Amino acid sequence: MRLPNLTRYESIGINRVFNMADGHAHQPQTATQRKIVSRLPEWFYEAETARQSDLEEEFRARYYALAGQHSAASLTRTLFCYSASLSTDLIATYLASRQLSVALLHPCFDNLATILRRRDVPLVPLSEPELAPERLDDTFAKLNADAVFLTLPNNPTGFELPREAIHQVIELCGRYGKMLIVDCTFRFFSRNPHWDLYEALEQSGISYLIVEDTGKTWPTQDLKCSILAASADLYDGILDLHNDILLNVSPFILKLLIEYLKDSADAGLAAAIWEPIDRNRRRLREAIQGSCLRVEYPASTISVEWLRILDPDLRSVDLVEKLLDLGLGTLPGDHFYWADHVAGERFIRIALSRDAETFWKACPILMDGLAIR
Structure with missing residues (x-):
């Protein structure tokens, strides 16, 4: 069942073991940022x-x-x-x-x-x-x-x-x-x-x-x-x-x-912001190789990844629901196409601003969700 908006999916995702739904900054603090917190x-x-x-x-x-x-x-x-x-x-x-x-x-x-x-x-x-x-x-x-x-x-x-x-x-x-x-x-x-x-x-x-x-x-x-x-x-x-x-x-x-x-x-933007995003993007792209997911915009550098679902029988809302059942929050592509939900039915969005260990564990769960029929 399609929920009314993306924020509803995000609110569910933040309470899953692995939250790759919201695009807020959840990457780990750098060494100098930890000094700020102290x-x-x-x-x-x-x-x-x-x-x-x-x-x-x-x-x-x-x-x-x-x-x-x-x-x-x-x-x-x-x-x-x-x-x-x-x-x-x-x-x-x-x-x-x-x-x-x-x-x-x-x-x-x-x-x-x-x-x-x-x-x-x-x-x-x-x-x-x-x-x-x-x-x-x-x-x-x-x-x-x-x-x-x-x-x-x-x-x-x-x-x-x-x-x-x-x-x-x-x-x-x-x-x-x-x-x-x-x-x-x-x-x-x-x-x-x-x-x-x-x-x-x-x-x-x-x-x-x-x-x-x-x-x-x-x-x-x-x-x-x-x-x-x-x-x-x-x-x-x-x-x-x-x-x-x-x-x-x-x-x-x-x-x-x-x-x-x-x-x-x-520190520079690369060290302060980009490095953990780039690392998780590489990990995700390695994980989905050979699957029914494809990176739609390989040149994208923002803190989310937009993935196309190649399986014609798998809608984004169904995949997101399966992943939620496995403890992984993601976002369906439908709602991003606010004037035409059908145009987004073959996409999901994965947030990348996460710590490396969490992201590493989440990628196999994404693959498990693809295997469920």
Whole structure:
């Protein structure tokens, strides 16, 4: 039986012996990150006496510096939320209040569509092939929506746009009067050279909203912060909505994340973030060789793996249910295709942000699930 959304599958998966369902950061702490954890009481008391605006300013500056978004480090049109979902809900509420429609990337994590629909925002699917550079002009000329909502890199496929294509998207949004919304919550897994997206957006003069988040990147037990950045014409409206629901993100959480950002800047993204993801990806790809599972996007570098089911008689929801019975939580592909569940029936998603021992033990269980008839 298909459950109503991916978060329901995640909530079941986190209570299984082997949880490869949610994409949050559960990889082990590095040696230097363990030193951060050992100093938690110190950070707590420091945060208790710190000024909120100082912590927000430092967090914003360090986050954007690590992301290569140097023009955004001093950007004051930023709001802080406890999760990317909350930032998305603010966007949805704003869009609904202006009666704006959205072209949303398809596939993507289904809560983006669910949140928008809950606020009665009209949606149309926008496929990854439609965003190919050679098709962008035609795509925008035919696009029947007020805003374009992209997730870059995309969860679950790892899809990214090259820099030139993003500049083209920005130019087309300006030409056709479209708002651009970008979810960058998986940005630190990209291996493409950093370049300043915010600078391009500010120079273009288009309306934009950008969602950032730490929860997919650093193993902080879901103590996280999302940044919602807005263009000058949208900021006051978003600010009013934000004021209705949230005063501030915990200063302790900001202080903790500042220390993780410092550590990653010193260690480098490869050592701080990528290595355990790459190790588990190699292990998974070795395990499924010769099976009815195939890696759909071999070049993907994000912290999940999108697998195609080659067995025509095996649906994703059935495989996920079998794996849950064996103690392994995964996600079915159906719900990522929020406008057409059938299109996702031959995919499952495996989260990679896990410790090596757990992941090593989980791979044979995945193979056991494939053998059950």
